[in-house]
Amino acid sequence: MDKVGKYEFLAEPFHCDFSQRLFMGHMGNHMLNAADYHSSARGFGMKYLMTIKRSWVLSRLAIEMDEMPQMYTKFNVETWVESAMRFFTSRNFRVVGEDGKVYGYGRSIWAMIDTETRQPTDIFAIDNGAINNWIVDDKECPIDKGGRVKMDDSAQLVGTVETKYNDVDINGHINSVKYIEHVLDLWDLDWYREHQIKRFEIAYVAEAHQGDTLSFYRMQTGENEYCIRICKDGDTECCRSKVIFK
Amino acid sequence: MDKVGKYEFLAEPFHCDFSQRLFMGHMGNHMLNAADYHSSARGFGMKYLMTIKRSWVLSRLAIEMDEMPQMYTKFNVETWVESAMRFFTSRNFRVVGEDGKVYGYGRSIWAMIDTETRQPTDIFAIDNGAINNWIVDDKECPIDKGGRVKMDDSAQLVGTVETKYNDVDINGHINSVKYIEHVLDLWDLDWYREHQIKRFEIAYVAEAHQGDTLSFYRMQTGENEYCIRICKDGDTECCRSKVIFK
Incomplete structure (x- = not known):
């Protein structure tokens, strides 16, 4: 089996914004799906981990796009494991059209937790460190790693934002993708008529639950660059995000 | 080509709720996609209609489910045109598992509009009434048609609900699927721990735009039966919906 997974998606019309391009939240979702399909096919996916009371937890996600696929476009999300350490693994993404056109890239960092204690667990404990067999350290992912x-x-x-039923994922937590949408909803349609998202970055710090009210704090840190802190219950930090527009 | 279209979907993990079953909003989205794929393959899809300044407009949607597909389940959405009149056509759906298990059904009513004048146009004007060649009047759809x-x-x-960037569809209007989510968000997680949705019904009355604040008015009309009116700008009605729980 190839170390790089490649999964086809379609920019569905109801997943596209007013400009008829895929929403960033749905691109994030496709990347998370690709990660899941890739890891499942290789023996360390979520479905298997659930049987041994382990789970992948997304820690960071960064997406940088030259262009978002247009409505009805088929595209592939390639994904591969760039590196693995005891408590974290990094997984990259490349979004590429059927004609070979590269739309953009993604980078993600994942931890593995014990679903009962919620504590980090040793990634190498799964099938004698099997993840090491899948590392690809020579495939290019030419976007910034990001940092704090x-x-x-x-x-x-x-x-x-008051979180509601549709915000909650299968684990009972606020869905990773919904945070992306809530952050990007801080700008209105008129802003998006003038600006496209060049880079979107998010770090997940603490889990929130339905009923939590999320507060969004924003500061401008450069031309077209904004940092956002999401807190629950007033001042408990849940996420930090950075958005760069072009 | 078969008069009935059949399209495979997967209950993706991030499209499932805390009970690991597909969200109703995503089921609605899959039905709308199936409708689009079916009509496109038969010469009267949205993409073609855009070239002649016409568009399908969803007028009503009713979904009745015995059970929602579980996470990672592959299922098919079948769709067919039940009848066509000059200004309205009715299209039905059946959701069926790979093993033949029937999950539920849907019914929808569509109008065709002139995208410049926003007025209803004659459906039979498209390719000399070609839609008549695709009518299936003998396939069962054993759910209530619904009414006003x-x-x-x-x-x-x-x-x-204050509508935002992610609420807006490719036509610049509030996305049909988002209304479904906003209606179902009127109940919280604790309610859904005790109740499943048996039937969801929505009629689209007037279009709303980003920035409009939607007001949700609810009344209970039976045991586990609720009617909802969605208004914009205080009292202009946008949608009416009915939800029946079990």
């Missing part, structure tokens, strides 16, 4: 999103007290409260 | 959702002034305001 730096924010200070000048960040302004720019919105709140 | 009857509501009186006793309906209570139970929530408001």
